Amino acid sequence: MLEELEIKNLGPIREAVICPDPSMTAVTGETGAGKSMLLSAFGLICGSSSRSERIAPGEKQSWAQGIFSISQDEQSAVLAAAAGADLSDGEIFLSRQVPASGRSRAMLNGRTAPKSLLRDISANLVSVHGQADQLRLASEVRQRQFLDRYAHNEQIFEKYRAAWKKYSDSLSALTSAMDRRHDALERLDYLKDAVSVINSVNPAKNEDEELLKRRERIENAADISRNIKNALVSLDSSFDSSQNGSEDSPEKGSVVNLIDEAIMSLKDVPEQKAKEFASRLESVSAEIGDIVYQLAGYEDDDLSSPADLDAINERIYALSELTRRWGPDLDDVIEWRDKAEAEIEESDAGPERIEKLKRETVENRAAAYEAALKLSRTRVEAAKKLSEKVTHELKSLAMSGSALAVEVKPRISKADLAAFRKSAEEKEREKNDFDEKSEQADSFGCDDISFLFKPFPDAPAMELGKSASGGELSRLMLALELAAFESDNESDNVSDKSSDNAGNAESCDETRKSQTSRRTLIFDEIDAGVGGKAAAELGKRLAKLAESAQIIVVTHLPQVACQANKQYTVVKQNEKSPNGETGDSSKPSVRTQICEVSGSEREKEIARMLSGSVSETSIKHARELLNSKI
Numbered sequence: 001m002l003e004e005l006e007i008k009n010l011g012p013i014r015e016a017v018i019c020p021d022p023s024m025t026a027v028t029g030e031t032g033a034g035k036s037m038l039l040s041a042f043g044l045i046c047g048s049s050s051r052s053e054r055i056a057p058g059e060k061q062s063w064a065q066g067i068f069s070i071s072q073d074e075q076s077a078v079l080a081a082a083a084g085a086d087l088s089d090g091e092i093f094l095s096r097q098v099p100a101s102g103r104s105r106a107m108l109n110g111r112t113a114p115k116s117l118l119r120d121i122s123a124n125l126v127s128v129h130g131q132a133d134q135l136r137l138a139s140e141v142r143q144r145q146f147l148d149r150y151a152h153n154e155q156i157f158e159k160y161r162a163a164w165k166k167y168s169d170s171l172s173a174l175t176s177a178m179d180r181r182h183d184a185l186e187r188l189d190y191l192k193d194a195v196s197v198i199n200s201v202n203p204a205k206n207e208d209e210e211l212l213k214r215r216e217r218i219e220n221a222a223d224i225s226r227n228i229k230n231a232l233v234s235l236d237s238s239f240d241s242s243q244n245g246s247e248d249s250p251e252k253g254s255v256v257n258l259i260d261e262a263i264m265s266l267k268d269v270p271e272q273k274a275k276e277f278a279s280r281l282e283s284v285s286a287e288i289g290d291i292v293y294q295l296a297g298y299e300d301d302d303l304s305s306p307a308d309l310d311a312i313n314e315r316i317y318a319l320s321e322l323t324r325r326w327g328p329d330l331d332d333v334i335e336w337r338d339k340a341e342a343e344i345e346e347s348d349a350g351p352e353r354i355e356k357l358k359r360e361t362v363e364n365r366a367a368a369y370e371a372a373l374k375l376s377r378t379r380v381e382a383a384k385k386l387s388e389k390v391t392h393e394l395k396s397l398a399m400s401g402s403a404l405a406v407e408v409k410p411r412i413s414k415a416d417l418a419a420f421r422k423s424a425e426e427k428e429r430e431k432n433d434f435d436e437k438s439e440q441a442d443s444f445g446c447d448d449i450s451f452l453f454k455p456f457p458d459a460p461a462m463e464l465g466k467s468a469s470g471g472e473l474s475r476l477m478l479a480l481e482l483a484a485f486e487s488d489n490e491s492d493n494v495s496d497k498s499s500d501n502a503g504n505a506e507s508c509d510e511t512r513k514s515q516t517s518r519r520t521l522i523f524d525e526i527d528a529g530v531g532g533k534a535a536a537e538l539g540k541r542l543a544k545l546a547e548s549a550q551i552i553v554v555t556h557l558p559q560v561a562c563q564a565n566k567q568y569t570v571v572k573q574n575e576k577s578p579n580g581e582t583g584d585s586s587k588p589s590v591r592t593q594i595c596e597v598s599g600s601e602r603e604k605e606i607a608r609m610l611s612g613s614v615s616e617t618s619i620k621h622a623r624e625l626l627n628s629k630i
Contacts, residue, residue: 001518001550002126003091004067005045009056011037012572012592019596021565022518024546027554027594028561028605029570034592035554038570039524042066042128044096047119050104065095068125068520076124083117085109092125094118128522129477137477138464143451144444146480147406150487151382153375157445160371164443167364174357181354191340194326198337201318208319208330215312228295236292256292259285366420369412372446376410379447383408386483393479396541398534399472401456404479409448411440471528475538478526482541485548520550527557539563543629558609562625569597569605602626 005018012034018025029035040054041064055062070077070092080092085108095107096118106115137143148157217224232239237254259281266278319330326336383406390404440446452461455472464473523542530538539560542551546565555561571593597605606622607614 001069002066002520002552003069004065005038005041006063006065007037007041007594008063009059010041010044010062010064011054011056012590013037013594014056014591016592016594018568018594020520020550020552022550024543024551024553024564025566025568026561026564027552027568027570028556028609030572031556033570033572035570036524037592038554038594039128039522042126042522044098044104045094045118046122046126046128047106047115047117050096050098052098052100055098055100059100061097061099063095063097065093066122066126068092068094070125074124076121079117079121079124080108083108083113084111092121094122124519126520126522129474129524129526137451137480140449143406144447144449146484147379147382147386147408147449150386150484151378152487153378153382156371156375156378160368160375160445161443163364163368163371164441167361167368168443170357170361170364174354174361177354177357181351188344191344195337195340195344198322198326198333201322203319203322203330203334205331205334208316208323211312211316211319215309215316218309218312228298232292232295235288235295239292239296255288256285259288362420366417369417369420369441369446372441373410373412373414373417375445376408376412376447379408379445379449380410383449386480389483389486390476390479393482393541394475396534396537397475397479398530398538399455399475402472402476403454403457403461404476405452405454405461407448407450407452409450410446411448412446416440469528471525471530474523474526474528475530478523478538478541478545481521481549482545485545488548518548518550520552521545523551523553523555526553527555527560530557535559556609558606558622558625561609562606562622563629567597567602567605568594570594 001022002020005020007013007016007018009015018027018038027035027038037054044050044064045066068076069090070080070087072087072090076092077087081087085092087109091109093107093109095110097105097107099105104115106113106118108117108121137146148154229239233254235254236256263278263281263285266274266281269275322333323330326333387404387406391402394400394402394404451464453464453472453476454461464476526542527535527538535557536559538557540563542553542560543563545551551564553560553564561567573591573593603619603622603626604614606625607618610621610625611618
């Protein structure tokens with residue numbers, strides 16, 4: 001509920017504070033006095049676009065702030081708290097500052113906030129039914145929301161949402177499983193091909209390193225053999241083939257021969273020390289003999305008979321191809337192969353799971369569509385009642401002959417539902433059954449909802465916004481709100497009967513909560529083309545609506561204004577320059593004041609609205625109107 005609206009330097013309004021009544025407040029004044037600036041102020045705090053040309057002449061900025069009382073559990077409070085606002089006082093401050101140049105600044109409870117946040121919060125607090133604002137109801141989403149509100153089908157709607165979510169989840173799981181199956185089949189083919197390639201080579205650990213070493217030895221076999229032979233000849237001259245085994249060939253010096261000669265020489269020395277040296281040399285001779293024996297055997301291995309280098313090179317190339325694709329090392333290739341084989345063994349494309357998901361999806365869709373038809377029936381029934389109720393209300397609002405037709409066209413028929421059930425029973429699960437393009441419902445149901453307006457009996461029914469003027473739309477919105485109010489009261493009465501045992505303290509809390517939770521409805525141009533008895537009826541209908549909502553109405557009709565609990569008047573005044581003359585170029589020549597009127601002052605304002613001037617007759621008539629307030 002709006003507690004206070006403060007405006008500074010907006011158009012001709014230099015400064016104004018309005019504290020509307022919790023029920024109904026009327027704003028009156030002559031044409032051109034600046035009443036439209038009030039709607040501009042509401043637009044600013046509700047996050048609409050700002051216009052610097054609306055700043056009062058000579059001022060640097062304009063400013064507007066609305067203070068709303070709220071209950072902690074309503075949606076606006078939840079949004080504000082999530083944005084970091086302190087709601088301990090049970091109030092929300094929505095502020096907007098518009099500079100002459102640059103961007104506007106939005107604030108929530110004194111803290112800078114995005115303009116979109118103000119728009120989201122105010123959407124649950126204020127509804128402005130002005131010349132353009134009613135067009136919000138032209139969207140199918142708003143029409144569906146209003147119809148569901150009128151139908152009071154919250155429980156049925158929630159059951160449908162739960163059924164739809166279950167269907168959507170199973171469809172998502174099916175789609176994901178089918179995608180994974182396709183990907184899994186592709187990967188399985190790849191794994192099988194890769195394992196086949198690796199197994200055809202059949203690598204062993206470190207085989208590539210051993211082959212490289214072997215190839216290097218074979219390629220260097222001649223050098224290796226020559227060097228080994230030289231070493232053998234140097235150690236033992238008997239390995240020198242150049243002597244050709246001739247006894248007359250002089251023996252070359254060799255380590256073995258030289259040591260043997262040294263041993264023999266030392267043995268001829270009659271000293272113990274020499275004998276010790278001879279003994280040590282004998283040990284050295286034995287060690288060298290063993291080395292000579294091993295070198296002779298080393299010379300006799302495959303170095304002397306080189307293997308087929310072509311075969312080795314082919315094997316090395318095959319192994320290198322494996323490491324290039326699944327390496328970097330041969331051990332990595334073998335490890336990858338082992339894991340791939342395990343994955344192939346464990347891999348299951350899951351045809352059974354997919355079939356199970358298909359069955360669940362078909363069954364869940366049949367259940368969701370059945371719930372959608374139940375929801376649709378509540379809407380069809382409510383649409384008929386709403387059409388009749390609003391059309392009846394329009395007669396009381398000087399729109400006799402006008403009519404509202406609320407159409408609900410379900411995209412699902414009973415025959416469709418029977419087919420879906422049969423599909424579920426017979427487990428028909430073709431892929432095209434789950435094509436999104438063929439889907440006949442969504443998360444909000446299966447209905448196409450249209451609010452069609454006929455301004456006069458022979459006029460074709462047309463979409464809202466295309467067939468009604470601003471004043472007609474305002475009265476249409478009032479008729480809709482009245483219908484919703486009556487429906488809410490009927491629902492509340494049912495709820496009251498089921499909670500008669502509630503305590504007095506709880507009842508007081510609910511009363512206090514209902515006051516702070518009142519939605520603020522603002523009507524502008526609602527009285528266009530209305531007068532006489534219809535004007536009086538219009539005022540009464542607004543007063544009735546004020547029993548459940550906070551109403552602020554900008555009006556020219558005294559029959560409407562007199563029904564309000566509070567009345568503000570917008571007065572245009574000419575400013576004078578310091579020398580007493582009007583029209584000082586340094587200041588604006590027009591200033592608008594907004595003042596609350598009550599008592600005799602209100603009688604005078606109603607009298608002015610009645611006859612354009614204040615006289616004893618008009619005052620008497622005004623007093624009668626005020627006393628006739630319902």
